[in-house]
Amino acid sequence: MASTTAEAATQLSIRPYAPTDEAAVLNLAGADRLPGQPLTTPAMLAEALAGRSPIDTGWWAELEPPTTEVIHDETGRVLGVVSYTRRPSDDAGFILWLHCREDPAVAEALTAHALERLGTRMVHAFEFASALTLGLEGLPARHRPATLKALKAAGFTGRDLWRYMRADLPIAGLPHAAHVTVTECEDPPGRRLEAREGGEVLAEATIGRPVAGIGVLWWISVAPPARGRGLGLALLGSALDLLTGLGAREAILYVDDDAPPGGAERDRTAANALYDRAGFTEVDRLHSFTRRP
Structure with missing residues (x-):
């Protein structure tokens, strides 16, 4: 108009x-x-x-x-x-x-x-x-x-506040995490993935139930002692494969990279690099x- x-x-x-x-x-x-x-x-x-x-x-x-x-x-x-x-x-x-x-x-x-x-x-x-x-x-x-x-x-x-990104599914060539447990979660509604080693949770991710063929990666994190081993990319591969299996044809995610300088606990530099490497593209800033x- x-x-x-x-x-x-x-x-x-x-x-x-x-x-x-x-x-x-x-x-x-x-x-x-x-x-x-x-x-x-x-x-x-x-x-x-x-x-x-x-x-x-x-x-x-x-x-x-x-x-x-x-x-x-x-x-x-x-x-x-x-x-x-x-x-x-x-x-x-x-x-x-x-x-x-x-x-x-x-x-x-x-x-x-x-x-x-x-x-x-x-x-x-x-x-x-x-x-x-x-x-x-x-x-x-x-x-x-x-x-x-x-x-x-x-x-x-x-x-x-947010970097909004998307990618078509499936994404080929991503590694997968070993020893992953998957449980249902309700807030947000979807599945929770945990990568464990010796009973200890090293990394976790939360995905949403697909809506009209669209799945959401709500959260992914790696415990500090386990960082630098490629576990984040492997768990991302597992999460995206699970979304594909649930019927998702594309995936979206939000990166809250608004942390102030020096805020190491909320630093999203590694997360942004992870999603870029996996093939996600930025749609807009929120x-x-x-x-x-």
Whole structure:
């Protein structure tokens, strides 16, 4: 859709989301879909509208039920949607998710409207992973330039938090870890892999149950005494093979490489090198935002 002009923007109206808006909102979410993300389904949208998510469940439980509103033109055509809420524990506001086909005027109007309704309080944006996506915590800055610009123009400060990566499955040529045990886990729902030696856990990984052929590597770590032996790459090979066996045709992962300099315990240099070596490619960087009163 071509960018809405300032003159046309004056004819836009905002109203509460209605069930008849479902198809339009699904199309808006689909227009913003990133590689490695499933199409948003009616069931996923229903969860997001209710303020629930299979990821970051505890954070969502602290929020009030969200308000979701759509913006439309004089013909009634829905051009965008925004969902926002408040957290009673600290009175902070949250813009949870926003879609507008990256129309600058619509992004600005939805952002301004949510801030007006949230009032003079601390407001965070794109802080948690919603049910609309598969763990996408943050705004993909390169793919959402109009929304990024609207947030910054409204006084939000961004934080570059995550590296979002994907790869096609299966990946040939990766080693596999010996003595791996696999157990079910529920938070997040999926499988936990542990590489053991003499009964001691040397490395572990968590994968998600595939959704629409997409599997997630949520976490992989190697104990300090076992590092430098290739165990991380071997466990990654085992985890990706398991995802393939569960029906995944592609895999995604998130690297939280926002640790400050000198933070050795959270240093993700080795993790980034591991995923690059395995054939993962970066799709985007994920940002969260804060606006102070």
